[in-house]
Amino acid sequence: MELLYAACVGLLVSCGVFLILRSRTFPVVLGLTMFSYAVNLFLFSSGRLSLNQAAVLGYSTEYADPLPQAFVLTAIVIGFAMTAFVVILAIRGRADLGNDHVDGQVIDKIGDKSKNIEKNKKGKVNV
Amino acid sequence: MMQHLVFLPILLPMLAAVLLLLPPFGKSIIIRRVGSVTLGIVTFVASLALLVKAQAAGTLVYAIGDWSAPFGIVLVADPLSTLLVCLTSLLGIVCTLYASAGDDEKGSFFHPLVHFLILGVNGAFLTGDAFNLFVFFEVLLIASYSLLMHGGDKRNTRAALQYVIMNLVGSAVFLIALGILYGVLGTLNMADMAQQVSQLQGDDVYLAKIGGLLLLVVFALKGALLPLHLWLPNTYTTAMPVVAALFAIMTKVGVYSMMRVYTLIFGDEAGELSHMAQTWLWWFAMGTIVMGAVGVLASKDLRKLTANLVIISVGTLVALIAVQSIEASAAAIYYLVHSTLVTAALFFLADLIGRQRGNVEDHISAGPPLLQPRLLGICFLVAAVTVIGMPPLSGFIGKVWLLKATVNTEYSMVFWPLYLLASFAILFAIAKAGSTVFWHHQATIVKSEIATSAESARVHPAQLVALIILISAAPLMSIFAGPLSEYAIGAATQLHDFNNTIKVILSGGL
Numbered sequence: 001m002e003l004l005y006a007a008c009v010g011l012l013v014s015c016g017v018f019l020i021l022r023s024r025t026f027p028v029v030l031g032l033t034m035f036s037y038a039v040n041l042f043l044f045s046s047g048r049l050s051l052n053q054a055a056v057l058g059y060s061t062e063y064a065d066p067l068p069q070a071f072v073l074t075a076i077v078i079g080f081a082m083t084a085f086v087v088i089l090a091i092r093g094r095a096d097l098g099n100d101h102v103d104g105q106v107i108d109k110i111g112d113k114s115k116n117i118e119k120n121k122k123g124k125v126n127v
Numbered sequence: 128m129m130q131h132l133v134f135l136p137i138l139l140p141m142l143a144a145v146l147l148l149l150p151p152f153g154k155s156i157i158i159r160r161v162g163s164v165t166l167g168i169v170t171f172v173a174s175l176a177l178l179v180k181a182q183a184a185g186t187l188v189y190a191i192g193d194w195s196a197p198f199g200i201v202l203v204a205d206p207l208s209t210l211l212v213c214l215t216s217l218l219g220i221v222c223t224l225y226a227s228a229g230d231d232e233k234g235s236f237f238h239p240l241v242h243f244l245i246l247g248v249n250g251a252f253l254t255g256d257a258f259n260l261f262v263f264f265e266v267l268l269i270a271s272y273s274l275l276m277h278g279g280d281k282r283n284t285r286a287a288l289q290y291v292i293m294n295l296v297g298s299a300v301f302l303i304a305l306g307i308l309y310g311v312l313g314t315l316n317m318a319d320m321a322q323q324v325s326q327l328q329g330d331d332v333y334l335a336k337i338g339g340l341l342l343l344v345v346f347a348l349k350g351a352l353l354p355l356h357l358w359l360p361n362t363y364t365t366a367m368p369v370v371a372a373l374f375a376i377m378t379k380v381g382v383y384s385m386m387r388v389y390t391l392i393f394g395d396e397a398g399e400l401s402h403m404a405q406t407w408l409w410w411f412a413m414g415t416i417v418m419g420a421v422g423v424l425a426s427k428d429l430r431k432l433t434a435n436l437v438i439i440s441v442g443t444l445v446a447l448i449a450v451q452s453i454e455a456s457a458a459a460i461y462y463l464v465h466s467t468l469v470t471a472a473l474f475f476l477a478d479l480i481g482r483q484r485g486n487v488e489d490h491i492s493a494g495p496p497l498l499q500p501r502l503l504g505i506c507f508l509v510a511a512v513t514v515i516g517m518p519p520l521s522g523f524i525g526k527v528w529l530l531k532a533t534v535n536t537e538y539s540m541v542f543w544p545l546y547l548l549a550s551f552a553i554l555f556a557i558a559k560a561g562s563t564v565f566w567h568h569q570a571t572i573v574k575s576e577i578a579t580s581a582e583s584a585r586v587h588p589a590q591l592v593a594l595i596i597l598i599s600a601a602p603l604m605s606i607f608a609g610p611l612s613e614y615a616i617g618a619a620t621q622l623h624d625f626n627n628t629i630k631v632i633l634s635g636g637l
Contacts, residue, residue, distance in 0.1 A: 020292070020296060025288065028292060032292065032295050032296070032299075035296070035299050036295075036299055039299045039302045039303055039306075040302075042302075042303060042306050043302055043303075043305070043306040045306075045310075046306040046307070046309045046310035047309075047310075048310075067309070067315075068306075068309065071258060071302075071305070071306075071309070074258070074262060075302055078262070078265045078298075081269065082265070082269070082291075082295055082298070085269065085272060085291065086288075086291050086292065086295060089272075089276075089284070089287060089288055089291055090288065092284055093284045093285065093288045096280075096281045096284040096285075097281055097284060097285060102285075102288060102289060102292065103285070103289075104281075104284075104285040
């Protein structure tokens with residue numbers, strides 16, 4: 001179980017980091033979401049993984065640690081709010097900057113920054 | 128009632144923010160401004176009362192919901208945290224006052240957001256629980272995201288997007304660090320963590336080390352330390368100057384968290400892990416100072432110059448934390464207060480100067496003469512002398528103290544020359560900026576063009592009061608340097624007093 005769990009977290013983190021390093025906002029937002037899922041899973045495992053153990057007193061002979069569950073709950077709530085915020089911000093960035101790049105610039109080739117903010121504002125967006 | 132005093136600097140800004148969202152305050156901007164400043168003053172008075180009480184009692188511990196430590200969340204009010212809470216509340220008043228001259232109308236909800244930001248910052252200063260620290264970080268961050276966008280244009284959106292993404296990744300790393308530390312130590316109460324760290328054995332030591340250093344990454348990001356400082360100049364220059372002035376306290380939250388974590392948890396008593404971050408802190412701090420100095424010399428406008436001064440101040444503070452002695456911490460506390468106030472004043476000045484120079488704004492180049500050169504010139508001179516660290520103002524005392532505190536350390540041979548060269552760079556850059564802005568005028572000025580914009584650009588009384596409060600801190604901190612440094616030494620002694628802190632917090636205080 002531990003191996004599966006760790007592999008899951010690792011896969012989510014690597015996908016998340018890869019996507020965060022992309023240049024367009026949509027993959028970045030997806031990456032952030034994946035990264036936060038991985039973090040939530042990781043945080044949950046910090047109370048040790050166990051089967052058939054309730055976190056409430058009086059329901060089983062052995063107890064799971066309830067604190068990480070509370071942490072995860074808090075982290076999920078905050079993560080939701082932040083994701084919502086970044087999605088709205090990305091949409092506003094798309095409207096304001098005329099493209100969906102995190103730098104506000106479309107770069108076709110390396111070193112070619114010709115299609116910058118001003119040009120995109122006037123003309124059509126080259127996506 | 129009195130035992131709940133510790134909670135008031137968190138509760139009052141929250142109530143203030145919620146109140147300011149309600150209909151009675153929605154009708155007229157005047158009511159909102161008066162209400163916001165009044166509520167800010169109420170918070171400040173409560174913070175002052177807490178400061179007086181904490182100084183008399185040593186450390187006050189407040190168990191939220193009466194769940195005692197280490198199981199519940201505790202708030203810890205010691206002389207250091209209460210001093211910073213007072214500083215935050217004061218900065219909040221000053222910024223709402225300054226914004227009341229018209230900046231608050233450029234977007235919606237300026238005043239509630241300021242109070243939410245103060246709530247987050249005060250909470251981060253007061254909390255004694257690492258997970259709670261994360262929660263308050265998020266509170267202050269989401270308020271700062273919205274404030275950053277306030278009254279903004281396109282440049283703002285881009286800077287905000289990058290700032291938000293950086294901080295979201297930072298928050299995720301923070302959670303990973305907390306997960307590792309909880310998994311190893313079984314607690315996130317800072318006092319209890321400090322106690323558990325010394326008892327670690329085997330592989331757990333390395334895990335705790337990873338957790339502790341990941342925390343360093345997070346605090347370095349929040350505090351804008353060398354490799355992670357790139358967001359700061361962009362963010363602070365695109366934000367409205369009043370917001371940037373308020374943000375002057377935010378980097379200090381990162382620095383304060385480092386102070387807590389690396390003196391209490393990974394300090395003298397941490398066994399194998401004691402002072403594990405010290406070398407990292409030294410080199411990052413010195414790198415940050417160099418980058419800041421280069422940035423100061425390269426700055427093309429006053430706001431960018433000030434943003435780079437913030438970076439230098441962070442580097443200086445972190446170097447002092449790395450020394451890990453009572454004297455260095457005391458110097459850091461004095462320097463922290465001084466640098467927060469003076470950078471906020473410089474952001475205000477950059478804004479006021481920019482308004483009076485038409486299209487040239489606050490660029491460091493020849494432009495039309497200022498409308499009120501004497502007033503702004505004197506303020507700029509005082510702020511410049513303070514930030515450069517020339518006698519007789521507070522900057523000089525801070526500088527001498529920090530040099531004295533670092534003299535007998537391992538890296539002083541590198542740190543002293545670096546820091547003094549950086550000071551020289553600041554002196555040079557500010558002298559150049561000041562003389563260009565105030566004395567070099569373009570010959571071809573169209574008189575009528577200036578006259579049309581003249582009246583709106585004059586310094587508003589509210590702005591003047593806010594500026595004078597900040598500027599007057601420099602001579603005051605120098606006149607009352609005796610009591611202030613005694614206070615700082617007392618606060619630093621308490622910060623380093625491991626056994627007492629642990630005992631007080633874990634026994635529930637009082």
